[in-house]
Amino acid sequence: MTELNYGFKKRALRWRLVVLMLCILGFIFVACELCLGSVSYPVSDVIRVLMGETVDGVSYAVNHVRLPRMMGAVFSGFAFGVAGYVFQNLLRNPLASPDVIGISAGTSTAAVFLILVVGLRGSIVSVFAMIFGIATAVVIYRLSVIKGHFTYGRMILIGIGIAALLRAVTSYLLAKAAEYEAATTMQWLSGSLNDVQMTDIPALMAVVGVITIILASLTRHMEIIPLGDDFAVALGLNTRLTYSLMIIAAVILVSFATSVTGPIASVSFLSGPIASSLAGKGKSSLIPAGLVGTVLTLGADLVAFHAFPVHYPVGVVTGLLGAPYMLYLLIRMNKRGVN
Template sequence: MNNQTVAFIMAGRRQRRRRWVLVTVVLAVLSCALCMAMLLLGSTIYPVKDVIRTLMGEQIKGVSFAVNTIRLPRMLAGLFAGFAFGVAGSTFQTMLRNPLANPNVIGITSGSSAAAVFCITVLHTSGAVVSVASVIAGLATVLVIYVCSRGTSFAVGRLILVGIGVQAMLDAIISYLLLVGAQQDIPAALRWLSGSLNGSQMHELPPLVITVLICAPIIILLGKHLTVLELGEQSATSLGVNTDKTRIMLIVSSVCMIALATATTGPIAFVAFLSGPIAKRLVGVGFSFSNVIPSGLVGVILVLAGDLIGQFAFAVRYPVGIMTGILGAPYLIFLLIRMNRKGDF
């Protein structure tokens, strides 16, 4: 390899790094702007200085209650849930080398939702119990899907098909629980299923925040190994990656984030599905762990922007899950058609 070739490779690497930094900074700035908009906008629009003074601890009549009790918990729930959905969805898609292999499609969020609805309608519990049950159910769902799809050898296509079947079964269980549940429990259960930031409370957020702060760095640190896993089992092993250990750490971290996000906001439709492809299109390929942090930021933008649109763009207020579903459903159909034409199914 001559000096000219080395210089060409290094120049390409620097260009990809600059693009990654630029895109990530722009996504971070847009996320911050949406966070501020969540605090400023509502039935009453407050000045920026009043919101900042309130966040600093000063008591301002009317502003303090609206910002600290209603808008701040809503914004934080959207921020951390969106980041969790984005990172976890991108991790599954990259690790399994298939854009359909995300928690929404293969039934992981349905497992967490079923546990949450069961706790609400049958056990009449909420808060920490629902969060713990959602995490356990999410991990159990992953285990069941993996075991059922294993066969003589592991195949991503088989895993996706088994996941879709498990999701259908869990959706049927959810429908049954809603049918036999007490009338007073139905609104709370439907909140989980629609995917909404309405009614978010500050005391419900610590489990989600702590989980994201622990699990997201693990996935980011494993970003290089995640990129290698995309090359396939044999290639990753030959490059020195402990595939089983890496895959287990990535799956457990992703499922914990997905389960806690689902327990906090409900299964916000298609955020985990869309974040990875959008981030990959913006960032490009060839830079280590390039799709992890941008995917999380895209998830934040989708959730916060969807919530703002649902609140203020129409005469009737809609949950954020409906807005993201409107965006994600056509993309899913397009992706299925494209994959069918390429022979991926």
Template structure:
């Protein structure tokens, strides 16, 4: 009897692991296809061999400028920002055991946006200063929300309520800044707020790429602790997890990725919110979904950018497309949670 039970447990574990590998591999394959489409498609569709030769360093008239200056930075920005949004959002949702607990809803990206808009319309600073201010403001907002939510003991519900309040306040700040700003400055601020890969430049990408390459391994190492935190505060502590230290590292790593991604692309709406639930639905229970969530984020950003460029007569930023997808899901989630009594 015991042997049969162990056999069933091992078979179930292998099945879940096989499903995880298939889903993750499929998402990675779709990401590769979308990356290739980003390089090939545009006002002019270039032959694959010309694009490859250009990427290898050969100079081809017309192709080199289009691919190296416009399409490659755009693709890399979507790739790394999408992964940062997807993985960071999934970490928040898993750690806090609530699909609403993501940087979009908690106001962290709104903090970055408020700082960026202030720099654009009031200080008229350079793009690099806008990016730095955006990152610092995102980290500061996350620190404030976490500090206010602690009280005597850490409370997930308190954190979400404080985050939603912070988001409302910062949105009001953004509205005020746009209202009092000079008319010529408003379009630049609105373009940034829409969340777009337009105008991505290669010199802007190293901070994002380096941050993702540093933070992703740290978050992967902490995946086991993240799964234990899902069991609840007392259960995690009884299993030997230093909950405060682990949570702080997870928050800092996730916020750093999301804040720098926001500084590069603007707040691409709902990617951090949608990627985790989609990845969990695909992977199933039992194994961490943060890596698949990162790949889902990549696919959402790149696909939204391609749809915004080519599906309509007017070109739309990626954030408009993801916002159209995310808003109905947020309404559905709120209704479902209200019926369950989770709100």
């Protein structure tokens, strides 16, 4: 019993240290986002602006450009990280992130249609895009059930096919759009923080906060799920209800975040595995995954803005990170004979 208690305390301490280090790293990136740019400002001036003072030459850049950009990165990155971890944990496959199995593609296609064809803008686009993201998830699930039998591998393959179909529809809409509208929408589809406004932030914060609380209340269930459905049922877990609630919550997260910032590539895909390797096994990595998503998004945005002569969308950098990791996963799974 003493050894069990020691092991539990050791894992809990490791989890807390990982969360603390990710918070510190995120705070450093937040400070860099607010202070660095085409013109760099002293930390003291930025703090004065955040406290409500007006500082000539600083207030506008911080309040209207850098602050919404930073907050968009923090909360959308957290949302993508949490959603990716939930999908990968439920489907027990590192490939099963929302941007791989078509959820993000569904949200993106709906947003592009509403912007280019219907002519809508603002929060109404976020709401309808989120609804279409949920509908996409339902369709993928229903197509994955054949004669009452559902398999995770089938859902992933169908999701990849649905994603390809939706991306083709998006490409068609862009081809028919006016040149200026197509260029603006293409930047959004690359995953960009450039057009995030402060008016987008309160709703994003509320959705991320509420959904995270709901999922955090289910962390004990997430610790049981990797042991298998039979074991979970034996412990009294209502798997159908729990899985449905988790998937709906994760879809809402990724859909709403995508409608605000665009589909920032690979954040959902990378956050869960990184968080799990840092925090270790035996305890849910939900919160670490969200923090990894935030750190990845902030760090990639800093790299995209400062490391190249041209200011690229943040999704270009995160996509470059995700591509080699996907190849590595596919090679490793092929060697192990995983299908």
